[in-house]
Amino acid sequence: MADLQDEPLQSPGTDVGPGCLGSDDLAAPGAAPGALDRAMELLSEHPVADGCNTLVWTLRQSPYHDIDTPDLGxxxxxxxxxxxxxxxxxxSLLTPSEAPACDQVVSDTLEQIDVALSLVRRYPDSLCLALTPDDMVDARNRGRIAAFLGPVPxxxxxxxxxxxxAFHALGVRALAPAGAPWAREGLTVFGHEVVKEMNRLGMLVDLAGCPSAVACQLAGASKAPxxxxxxxxxxxxxxxxNVTDEVLLALRAAGGxxxxxxxxxRTGDSLHAVADHVDHVRALAGPNGVGLGAAFGAEPGSxxxxxxxxxxxxxxxxAELLERGWTEPDLxxxxxxNAQRVLRDAEFTARAAQHRRPA
Structure with missing residues (x-):
């Protein structure tokens, strides 16, 4: 599962460099030039696999944005x-507030999927739909950004x-149980079947928003991270x-x-404060259990x-984490x-489960 031992790969984009940084310039606090150079070099080989962006919802509300050029909107x-x-x-295919009627939730989710697929088709030179961990590596090799769909509610x-x-067939690769009747106060019998079927399909269980007890139960019930x-x-x-230490320890035990x-x-008003959260998650979940899911994608003002x-x-x-003593392998x-490993483990679990469990 050690994707870090893959052959050297291209940068995620040809225009990554100090001159291309956006609204946050290099003179911002915490951005020592030497550490920034090392950070840029590391990201050219091991780019960010971001776990959450809500742009799909924003584009549904304002469909006229062209994200191929800098867009202040x-x-x-x-x-x-x-x-x-x-x-x-x-x-992310979630919406800020779910409709009370279940059929409306389904309709909203299908529309979110449609917008996400349209987004990928519109920018084929930059985005590439990813269904597997191999797709993730292939996109990186070709200088594109791998686009995974999910979670759905x-x-x-x-x-x-x-x-x-059906969601899996449409390309969705993650589902968030939070708020579902089958996982609201603990997994029901149907909830256990959902987790088993997600394991069989190779879909990720996303615990975002789940109460601590339910999150720990889901982490223990899933055969995949x-x-x-x-x-x-x-x-x-x-x-x-925000996640409790109890859940972070459960993630560590489950390889999550x-x-x-x-x-x-949730994480403070400065880069330093965010780095504190990254440090804490790493201390509890372990170096293999921490990643980045910024939840960008909103309109200005967030x-x-x-x-x-x-x-x-x-x-x-x-760069801030380098200055705190993080090693380049851990970064x-x-x-x-870590994102690549979780996807590979889910794929491995699915292959094993498909031999044992029919649809």
Whole structure:
């Protein structure tokens, strides 16, 4: 599973460099020039696999953005993704507030999938739909950003594993159980079947937003590693959505992955504060259990930590962690290796399960 031992690969984009950074310039606090140079070099080989971007929802509301050029109407565009060294992106298919009617949730989710697929088709020279971990590496080799779809909300299943298989056929590779009746206060019998079928299909279970007890139960029930696509450390800031130490330890035991968000309310108002959350998650979940899921994709005005207002700030965070004593191998795990490993483990689990469990 050691993708870090793959042959040397190309940069995620030809225009990654100090001159291409976005709204956060190199003079921002915490961006020592020497460390920044090392960060840029590391990201050219081990780019960021970001666990959460909400641009799909934003584009549904404002469909006229052209993300192939710098766009002040959103915080995510292809130039800033490339400047930040992003090589893989999970496009969240959740909506800010779910409709009360289950059929409307399904309809909204299908529309989200349609917008996401249209986004990938519109920018074929920069984005590449990814269904497998090999697709992730292939996109990186070809200088494109691997686009994974998901998560979708768990409420969409409404008692149907067929709906889960249909989402998988459409390209979805993650589902978030939070708020679903089958995982609200603990896994029901149907909930256990959902997890088994996700393992069989190779879909990731995303624990974002789940209560701690339910998250621990899901981590233990899944044969494949689970993820938390965007979170902070509750021990540092006990805001809703941040993960407790108990869950981080459960992730470590299950080989899971917690991906730290860049959200002022959850992870503080500075790059230094975000780095504190990354340090804490690594200390509890282990070097193999920490990743990045910034949750960019919003329209301007969303609160973001200074220095991390858009994807171009990733090199600055890596530079800060270098100055804190992180080794380059551990940073390569943080940015790329841990996400790649989780996807490969899910694929391996699916292959084994398909021999034992029919659809």
């Amino acid at each position: 959103v915080d995510t565009d292809i130039p800033r993704l490339r400047a930040g060294g992003v090589g893989a992106q999970f496009w 768990g409420r969409t299943l409404s008692g149907s594993l067929g709906a889960l298989r 689970v993820i938390i696509s965007n979170t902070g450390a509750a021990a540092l800031n006990p805001r809703p959505g 992955l917690a991906m730290v968000t860049f959200d002022t309310e 609160p973001r930590p200074a220095g991390l207002t858009d994807p171009s700030g990733y090199p600055r965070l890596v 390569a795990l943080l940015t790329w290796g």
